[in-house]
Amino acid sequence: MHLDNIPPRExxxxxxxxxxxxxxxxxxxxYGRTRALTGxxxxxxxxxxxxxxxxxxxxxxxxxxxxxxxESCDEGRVTVRGRxxxxxxxxxxxxxxxxxxxSLCPDLTVAENxxxxxxxxxxxxxxxxxxxxxxxxxxxEMFPGHGVSPRDRVEDLTLxxxxxxxxxxxxxxxxxxxxxxxEPTESLGPDAARSLYDHVRSLTARGVAVLLISHRIGEVLxxxxxxxxxxxxxxxxxxxxxxxxxxxxxxxxxxxVAERDAHRPAPSxxxxxxxxxxxxxxxATGSGLRDVSVRVGAGEVVGLxxxxxxxxxxxxxxxxxxxxxxxxxxxTRAYVPGDRQRSGVLPLWSVAENLVVTAMRGxxxxxxxxxxxxxxxxxxWVERLAIRGGADAAMTELSGGNQQKVIVARAFASSADLVLxxxxxxxxxxxxxxxxxxxxxxEAARGRSVVWYSSENAExxxxxxxxxLRAGRVVAELSGDEISEERIIAVSFAExxxxxxxxRAQGAxxxxxPQEARNHG
Numbered sequence: 001m002h003l004d005n006i007p008p009r010e011x012x013x014x015x016x017x018x019x020x021x022x023x024x025x026x027x028x029x030x031y032g033r034t035r036a037l038t039g040x041x042x043x044x045x046x047x048x049x050x051x052x053x054x055x056x057x058x059x060x061x062x063x064x065x066x067x068x069x070x071e072s073c074d075e076g077r078v079t080v081r082g083r084x085x086x087x088x089x090x091x092x093x094x095x096x097x098x099x100x101x102x103s104l105c106p107d108l109t110v111a112e113n114x115x116x117x118x119x120x121x122x123x124x125x126x127x128x129x130x131x132x133x134x135x136x137x138x139x140x141e142m143f144p145g146h147g148v149s150p151r152d153r154v155e156d157l158t159l160x161x162x163x164x165x166x167x168x169x170x171x172x173x174x175x176x177x178x179x180x181x182x183e184p185t186e187s188l189g190p191d192a193a194r195s196l197y198d199h200v201r202s203l204t205a206r207g208v209a210v211l212l213i214s215h216r217i218g219e220v221l222x223x224x225x226x227x228x229x230x231x232x233x234x235x236x237x238x239x240x241x242x243x244x245x246x247x248x249x250x251x252x253x254x255x256x257v258a259e260r261d262a263h264r265p266a267p268s269x270x271x272x273x274x275x276x277x278x279x280x281x282x283x284a285t286g287s288g289l290r291d292v293s294v295r296v297g298a299g300e301v302v303g304l305x306x307x308x309x310x311x312x313x314x315x316x317x318x319x320x321x322x323x324x325x326x327x328x329x330x331x332t333r334a335y336v337p338g339d340r341q342r343s344g345v346l347p348l349w350s351v352a353e354n355l356v357v358t359a360m361r362g363x364x365x366x367x368x369x370x371x372x373x374x375x376x377x378x379x380x381w382v383e384r385l386a387i388r389g390g391a392d393a394a395m396t397e398l399s400g401g402n403q404q405k406v407i408v409a410r411a412f413a414s415s416a417d418l419v420l421x422x423x424x425x426x427x428x429x430x431x432x433x434x435x436x437x438x439x440x441x442x443e444a445a446r447g448r449s450v451v452w453y454s455s456e457n458a459e460x461x462x463x464x465x466x467x468x469l470r471a472g473r474v475v476a477e478l479s480g481d482e483i484s485e486e487r488i489i490a491v492s493f494a495e496x497x498x499x500x501x502x503x504r505a506q507g508a509x510x511x512x513x514p515q516e517a518r519n520h521g
Contacts (some may be wrong), residue, residue, distance in 0.1 A: 013163055021046050021178045021209040021440060022095060026076035029062050032399055034389055038233035042171040044178055044418045049200060051224030051241065053217060053249060055429045064180050068097045092179030095203040098170035098184055100400050102162050104154045110135050110165050111150035114172060121174035140169040142199045144194050154425050159339055163187040165285040167196065178209045185219065186426045189308050195412035197223050205301050208257035215429045217246045222426025224469040275300065278331040279319050279418055279450050288314035290472040296451055297298050301444050303463035304453040306492045316420045319451060331449065334358060334416035337419040337425045338405055344407045345395050346451060352378040352391040385435060401428045412443055421452040437462045458485040468492060
């Protein structure tokens with residue numbers, strides 16, 4: 001996602017160069033056999049945005065919980081405004097954190113969630129009304145046009161709106177010192193992200209410190225004043241953001257930029273005639289779709305692109321459960337959901353149990369499990385995707401990115417011929433993405449088909465064909481070298497030309513109908 005409306009660094013209003021708000025000195029933290037933090041030294045100053053970057057499993061989330069006073073460190077110390085503070089101390093009341101995986105109670109309303117976390121700064125009389133008013137006021141400030149009511153149950157909200165509530169909840173305190181944002185825009189659209197960062201700048205102008213964690217390096221560099229790089233549980237570099245480029249940050253992280261596969265098929269005019277169709281929609285309508293036609297060939301990687309919420313998930317759902325006549329699927333299926341906490345992770349199980357559950361049927365003989373073969377499958381996937389913590393780790397001990405690796409591995413470890421991916425790399429670092437891109441291409445080369453939705457249009461360059469959706473319709477079908485982030489964005493925002501009489505008779509490309517002609521504009 002590109003935040004083009006963020007002003008250049010020198011034009012931004014800067015907050016004061018204040019004293020340290022929270023400081024970590026020699027902080028270590030161990031969970032069982034995993035050393036999450038190995039001696040962190042970090043200082044977050046008043047009136048600045050500090051960007052924190054690092055691979056999945058580098059220790060970012062653990063460090064944030066320690067800085068927020070939610071967990072104690074094994075060694076070292078954390079000071080707030082120059083004073084040593086133990087977890088849960090009153091000094092941490094002004095340090096708030098918005099989680100990547102929201103901390104909201106799904107069965108409660110928005111107002112009730114706000115009351116639980118901000119009751120210390122809200123009046124006790126008519127508490128629901130007070131919490132609802134505070135929630136509405138803060139959401140209006142941060143995300144104009146958010147569409148959230150304080151009476152809405154969190155479970156009924158979309159992922160993006162839950163994230164808005166999570167961020168608003170974190171900022172509601174009588175005296176905010178430090179706001180920690182953990183992957184805040186992974187579920188947000190570009191407009192909401194820009195609104196959030198406008199609010200962030202207003203906070204820092206008032207002397208509030210903001211700590212931003214994100215795998216979107218360009219976004220961090222657009223917003224942050226300083227950048228700290230965390231690797232293997234320690235801060236290995238700190239730099240002013242001004243003058244840094246994405247390549248500089250990735251080099252500090254020890255990462256390599258994913259390159260487009262040089263062995264991709266040449267551009268074609270559609271699905272090759274000799275490739276059998278394993279799944280298709282023919283004029284699918286209803287449930288968010290309007291006359292959508294999509295074809296998926298054997299061994300093909302098909303992308304679903306466009307602005308978020310334009311029907312991409314509805315296409316995946318229709319292919320996953322082809323109950324209507326307009327959907328034909330001639331393949332076994334595996335599905336990677338977009339909301340891993342609600343629909344993907346089995347939290348009470350280990351990594352091995354989460355990973356192998358879909359492969360058991362294919363491994364079993366005459367209805368009997370084969371533990372040795374199951375362990376070998378788990379071992380191979382843990383090594384292949386470098387899942388930190390190993391096969392015996394509990395899923396709840398893993399970082400969000402490593403949890404996502406397990407969910408993706410579970411789908412590909414199955415015997416499914418068609419794998420459906422709903423924004424599978426959300427919250428995953430660039431190094432891990434490179435390996436997963438390679439995995440998708442390798443599996444496609446073996447004849448497995450993949451249908452892949454991503455909120456990052458640049459990722460679509462790894463697909464053979466891409467359908468761009470807008471308002472529940474397919475407005476363009478791109479293939480080969482036609483696929484680029486610029487082309488997808490242009491198609492997503494382009495207004496269709498009014499059809500002429502001749503065009504109506506011949507199905508001219510000005511009409512907003514699926515696959516009528518490739519959009520070359």
